[in-house]
Amino acid sequence: MDLWRYEVRRAGWAALLTPPVATAALVLVALLDGGADTDRTTARNLIAALEMAMPLAAGVGAASLVGRDPAVELQLTVPTSYRSTLLRRLVVTLGWAALLAVLVVAGLAATGWWERWPGTHGVVAGQLVWLSPTLCLGGLGFLAGAAFRGPAAAGGLITTLWLLDQVLASALQEQYWQRLLYLFATTRGAVPGDWAANRFTLLVAALAFGAVAWLLLGRGERLLRGEAE
Amino acid sequence: MRIEIARLTKTYKGKVPALDGLDLTVPTGMFGLLGANGAGKTTLMRILAGLLRPTGGEVRIGGHDVTTGSGRQAVQRVLGYLPQDLGVYPDLSAREFLDYIGLLKGIDDRATRRRRVGELLEVVALTADADRRLRGYSGGMRRRVGIAQALLADPRLLIVDEPTAGLDPEERIRFRTLLSQLAGERTVLLSTHIVDDIAQTCRELAVLAKGRLVFRGTVDDLTRRAEGRVWSVVTAGPAPVGGTVVSALPAEGGGLRYRVVAQSPPTPDAEPLAPTLEDGYLALAQGRPAPAVPAR
Amino acid sequence: MSAAFRYEFLMQVRKRSMWVAYGVIVLLLGLLSFRTLGDVLHDPVAKETVASIAFLVNLILPVGYGCFLADRLVRDDRLGVAAVLDATPASTAGRLAGKYLGACAAAAIPLAIVHFGFAGLYAAVAGRPVALGWAVALFAVVIVPALLFVGAFALVVPLFVPAPLFRVLFVGYWFWGNAIYPGSMPTLSQSLVSPIGGYPLQVMFGYPGGDVEIAGPVPGALLNFLRPEATTATAWLSIGVLLALAALVLSAAPALRARTTR
Numbered sequence: 001m002d003l004w005r006y007e008v009r010r011a012g013w014a015a016l017l018t019p020p021v022a023t024a025a026l027v028l029v030a031l032l033d034g035g036a037d038t039d040r041t042t043a044r045n046l047i048a049a050l051e052m053a054m055p056l057a058a059g060v061g062a063a064s065l066v067g068r069d070p071a072v073e074l075q076l077t078v079p080t081s082y083r084s085t086l087l088r089r090l091v092v093t094l095g096w097a098a099l100l101a102v103l104v105v106a107g108l109a110a111t112g113w114w115e116r117w118p119g120t121h122g123v124v125a126g127q128l129v130w131l132s133p134t135l136c137l138g139g140l141g142f143l144a145g146a147a148f149r150g151p152a153a154a155g156g157l158i159t160t161l162w163l164l165d166q167v168l169a170s171a172l173q174e175q176y177w178q179r180l181l182y183l184f185a186t187t188r189g190a191v192p193g194d195w196a197a198n199r200f201t202l203l204v205a206a207l208a209f210g211a212v213a214w215l216l217l218g219r220g221e222r223l224l225r226g227e228a229e
Numbered sequence: 230m231r232i233e234i235a236r237l238t239k240t241y242k243g244k245v246p247a248l249d250g251l252d253l254t255v256p257t258g259m260f261g262l263l264g265a266n267g268a269g270k271t272t273l274m275r276i277l278a279g280l281l282r283p284t285g286g287e288v289r290i291g292g293h294d295v296t297t298g299s300g301r302q303a304v305q306r307v308l309g310y311l312p313q314d315l316g317v318y319p320d321l322s323a324r325e326f327l328d329y330i331g332l333l334k335g336i337d338d339r340a341t342r343r344r345r346v347g348e349l350l351e352v353v354a355l356t357a358d359a360d361r362r363l364r365g366y367s368g369g370m371r372r373r374v375g376i377a378q379a380l381l382a383d384p385r386l387l388i389v390d391e392p393t394a395g396l397d398p399e400e401r402i403r404f405r406t407l408l409s410q411l412a413g414e415r416t417v418l419l420s421t422h423i424v425d426d427i428a429q430t431c432r433e434l435a436v437l438a439k440g441r442l443v444f445r446g447t448v449d450d451l452t453r454r455a456e457g458r459v460w461s462v463v464t465a466g467p468a469p470v471g472g473t474v475v476s477a478l479p480a481e482g483g484g485l486r487y488r489v490v491a492q493s494p495p496t497p498d499a500e501p502l503a504p505t506l507e508d509g510y511l512a513l514a515q516g517r518p519a520p521a522v523p524a525r
Numbered sequence: 526m527s528a529a530f531r532y533e534f535l536m537q538v539r540k541r542s543m544w545v546a547y548g549v550i551v552l553l554l555g556l557l558s559f560r561t562l563g564d565v566l567h568d569p570v571a572k573e574t575v576a577s578i579a580f581l582v583n584l585i586l587p588v589g590y591g592c593f594l595a596d597r598l599v600r601d602d603r604l605g606v607a608a609v610l611d612a613t614p615a616s617t618a619g620r621l622a623g624k625y626l627g628a629c630a631a632a633a634i635p636l637a638i639v640h641f642g643f644a645g646l647y648a649a650v651a652g653r654p655v656a657l658g659w660a661v662a663l664f665a666v667v668i669v670p671a672l673l674f675v676g677a678f679a680l681v682v683p684l685f686v687p688a689p690l691f692r693v694l695f696v697g698y699w700f701w702g703n704a705i706y707p708g709s710m711p712t713l714s715q716s717l718v719s720p721i722g723g724y725p726l727q728v729m730f731g732y733p734g735g736d737v738e739i740a741g742p743v744p745g746a747l748l749n750f751l752r753p754e755a756t757t758a759t760a761w762l763s764i765g766v767l768l769a770l771a772a773l774v775l776s777a778a779p780a781l782r783a784r785t786t787r
Contacts, residue, residue, distance in 0.1 A: 070316030
């Protein structure tokens with residue numbers, strides 16, 4: 001337990017502030033939407049805020065875990081493996097985002113907004129609204145961090161992917177395989193029937209990314225070298 | 230814990246080998262590792278500490294094969310490592326930093342850990358500043374924190390890389406004394422380019438140059454290499470040539486008194502001097518390529 | 526200033542991670558627009574074609590660009606380099622300008638390669654060498670102001686906000702301030718302060734053409750006072766506004782650095 005407290009400190013202000021600030025910003029944008037003339041649209045916007053903010057915050061947070069540790073040389077010589085330490089920090093980052101997301105869903109459900117958008121599939125299965133894209137982008141961020149050993153490059157990749165999913169929404173859903181990987185399928189999905197398959201695919205992708213990241217982090221020598229120069 | 234190294238090679242991608250066929254045995258006790266910058270000392274330290282994997286060769290520490298994951302883990306459980314550039318977390322205090330490292334080293338019991346941290350803070354004389362953030366620490370204080378963390382889990386193998394760089398004379402002496410007291414049943418590997426540190430604490434040493442072993446023996450052996458080769462020359466003119474100038478101090482009556490290590494007297498009126506370890510090291514450097522050192 | 530420029534430029538250009546990340550992004554973009562690429566390359570109208578390439582480049586790539594730059598100043602301070610440089614006689618303002626321009630120039634190179642690369646490919650395939658001339662004009666008037674704008678914020682904001690938080694807010698802002706239709710909610714897009722360069726693109730290069738507008742007032746939208754009619758004058762004004770804001774943000778840098786360096 002003590003070790004976890006230290007790893008929380010290592011994850012730092014960035015991991016703590018980013019999910020709530022990102023979510024609050026998007027909720028604000030959702031509420032400002034003048035074109036939301038129906039409750040349904042407002043509900044969709046609020047849920048979109050969750051579906052879009054959490055994965056972004058998680059992805060960029062995960063991308064920032066590797067490459068900025070001043071004591072990495074020492075960390076690589078202690079019996080506790082460094083990649084398990086990094087995994088702990090990842091769990092802290094994603095766990096905090098998850099906790100907030102659950103609270104937001106609870107809040108939206110309690111105020112009746114959650115049911116007003118049919119794409120959410122209830123409160124239990126509806127956790128996949130945020131869980132799938134958050135784990136997917138979080139896993140990818142962790143992988144990018146492990147590959148680049150630099151938060152700047154890894155973060156750049158994650159944010160660009162997020163932007164592509166926003167800007168090219170229709171183009172990115174023309175084919176089935178593309179729809180399976182679309183991050184915002186609940187609120188901007190082209191074919192609602194593909195939702196369950198999409199959420200499942202994103203989870204599988206998350207596991208795959210995590211596994212590759214785990215392998216990459218096994219060689220201490222790479223981490224010692226620092227950012228891919 | 231004995232360290233047995235055979236045919237150790239480490240090459241970084243596309244570069245000259247950092248270690249080139251190194252054979253070395255390190256017994257229990259204080260052992261010095263001397264060499265210029267770039268000689269391969271840090272690479273060797275890192276391989277022994279399990280940070281780097283060798284490109285070739287065998288390394289056994291206390292019987293564990295360090296080229297395997299389990300061997301490395303076994304060694305790291307009894308290892309204390311002080312790297313050349315010790316990075317710390319500036320937002321933690323010394324006490325918190327040591328507590329964190331203690332947790333990473335597997336000291337799970339909070340009471341034991343806190344007690345150990347307190348003891349070590351005393352040993353390195355940092356108790357008064359223990360709760361200040363590391364951000365405000367001087368280089369010497371950080372180094373002392375580094376020593377404390379290395380000793381946390383009561384290691385049987387202590388690897389210290391350039392530990393006294395940046396310490397003032399008093400701190401350096403205190404540190405050397407501490408290391409000597411620790412040696413006993415432990416193996417302490419002290420890597421440095423400050424010859425005096427080794428002269429004052431080690432009985433045996435090895436000298437590395439360009440990734441190869443060029444000397445392995447006692448401190449006395451290396452010192453004796455300079456026997457009959459150390460001279461004192463007083464002159465107001467240019468420095469004497471034909472040898473290595475160790476020091477130049479103002480001489481009474483004008484001019485400079487040069488201490489020179491050379492095969493033959495650099496000037497007719499040169500006075501012979503008793504050699505020190507540093508002289509021996511320089512004599513060794515002069516004499517290279519050295520004859521092959523028999524593996525022990 | 527030129528010493529700071531060179532140092533910063535080399536530091537950033539040598540980062541392999543930046544090149545690989547850009548490479549992955551460009552690869553993705555290429556894969557996504559693969560099918561339309563064939564049509565684009567045979568379009569006979571050079572000006573609008575190259576403008577559409579510039580639009581895409583300026584929409585997507587500055588996000589990565591901003592993220593790469595996000596912790597340059599902070600990193601220098603953390604690595605203690607700032608102290609060494611501060612001891613030199615060069616003026617702080619000159620050094621900051623050199624750092625800024627050097628880092629931005631280095632991070633902009635992959636972007637330029639994509640932009641000019643596509644323009645060159647088009648020029649070759651469609652046989653319209655004038656496209657390269659348009660590419661230069663577009664780069665100077667549309668892309669460079671955007672990069673200078675983003676660069677200023679990317680270097681300065683992380684001085685008081687953790688870099689990862691900046692990256693998140695930045696991409697959110699980028700989407701909101703460039704791509705959201707002003708009729709649907711209050712947004713800065715299609716205004717003078719929109720870094721994607723809607724005004725010059727529309728007025729000077731005829732993009733997107735037809736009835737579609739990417740700059741100028743939108744009926745029923747808020748903040749229309751920031752959206753004057755799209756004319757040559759307002760196009761130049763929008764470029765000026767972006768550069769002025771960049772300069773303003775940079776001017777806050779020394780004060781912020783003094784505060785954060787302990």
